[in-house]
Amino acid sequence: MLKGRHLIEPRDFDVQELDRLFALAQRVEEDEAYLRDSCRGRILATLFFEPSTRTRLSFEAAMMRLGGSCVGFAEPGSSSTAKGESLADTVRTVGCYADMIAMRSPKEGAALLASRYSTVPVVNAGDGGHHHPTQTLTDLHTIRSLRGSVAGLTIGFCGDLKFGRTVHSLVKGLSLYPGNRMVFISPPELRVPEYLTRDLLSRDGGEYMETDTLEDVIGDLDVLYVTRVQKERFFNEEDYVRLKDSYVLTKEKLRRAKESLIIMHPLPRVNEIAMEVDADPRAAYFRQAKYGMYIRMALIASILGAA
C-alpha cells in the first residue's frame, strides 16, 4: 500500500509496489476515464525551489486529470524561503493547506529532510544532482511499456553521469530488477559517482562497465539513456564549455545500434541528440514524457488512497 507514503528515492518502493504502479499507469493510458475525478477535492502543493517546466507541469497535469487542484510556486523567489524561512517550517505550513507535496530543490537531500517534518506525503521531484524518483518511475514505465520488461537488459547511460540525477535514480531503480547490465559512457570528469558503483552495483553484484566511447558499445545496447550536460550543476563555466558537447547522438552513430534499441532522454534536450534522430522509430523520448504523466497520475492517486 502506497497510501500516505513518501517517495524520496527510487528504492523507497519495492518491486511489487512498482509493478502495481506500472499496471495502474497502463490502465490509465488505455482508459483515460479511469481514475478521472478520483482526487476531486484534494490539493497537491508543488514546491519548486529550482525552476522546472516539465516536471512541474507533468505533476500538475496529472493532478488535474485526477480531478484535483494544485497550489505552489515555481521558483524560490516567490516563496517564504526568500525571506529566510527554513525548509522545515515551509513544509509544516504547506501541510496545513495541501494533501500532498511534490518538491524540487537544488539541494541534495532536501526532500528527505522535508519528509522528516511534513505531516503530508512528500514526493521528491528532484534534489540537486542527487535523485529524481518520479523520472525513474517514468523511465522504468517507458522501458516496461516499450520493451515488455525491465529485467535482463543492457542499458547504456551517456552524457553527464556525475551530476545527472535522473541517471543516479534510474541506476538504483534498474538494480532492483535481475539481470540488468549497465554501461556508463561519459568523459572521465563526468563519471557516475562512486557511491553508486561502490554501494549499489558492487555490493549487490550488479554488472557494469565504464567507457568514454559511445561507438564501441552502442551495438550491445537495448536501451540508450542520453542526458544533457547541465550548466547549472557546474561551479566553473570553463569546465561546462569544455564538456558540454562530449557526445552527440546522430543517425550515423545509430547505424551500429540494434533495431530494437529504444533511445530515451529525460528532456529538455539541448544538442546531445541531433534532431534528425527524432524521426527514427527508436526515438522514445517524447513518448517517455507522456508515460511520465500517466505514472504520476498513478502515483498521486495511490499515495492519496484514491486508487
Added chain:
Amino acid sequence: MLNITKIQNGIVIDHIHAGQGLKIFNWLGLGAAPYTVAFVVNAESVRMGLKDIIKIDNEIALDLAVLGLLDPDITVNIIQHGDITRKISLALPERVENVLICRNPRCITATEQYAPHIFHLSDAAMGLYRCEYCDEMRGAGDFR
C-alpha cells in the same frame, strides 16, 4: 617500565593506537578533569607493538560510537572495586549523528543549519561513511 596504581572504580581505555591517545584525551576533556587520570603513551604491547592507554579514576559517560570512530581497535575496560567487570571491544559505529560533518556544498545540511549531520557506515574495511542526505562519502579519518 612505568607502574601506575590500579584504579578502584573507573574506566581504562586500552589498545589505543600509539599517537591517537592525545586526541582521545582531549576529546574527553580530561585535561580539566577534577579526578585522577593517567595517560600513558607508547606502552609496550604484544599485539600492537606500541599503544596508548588512558586510565580514568571515575565512572564517566563515554560515547562509544564516537570513540569507535576515533579508533575502532580500542578496548574499554570498566573497573569496579579494582576488578574489570566488563570489557567492551569497539568497532566503527553503523550510524553517527553530528560527529562527521558533511562538506558537500550541495547538501541540504549546508543551508539548513538545524538538520543533523547523519552518516551511515558504508565500507568498514575502508572506514567510509555515507551522508544520509546527499550520499557524499567521508572517511572515519576525517574526524580524527
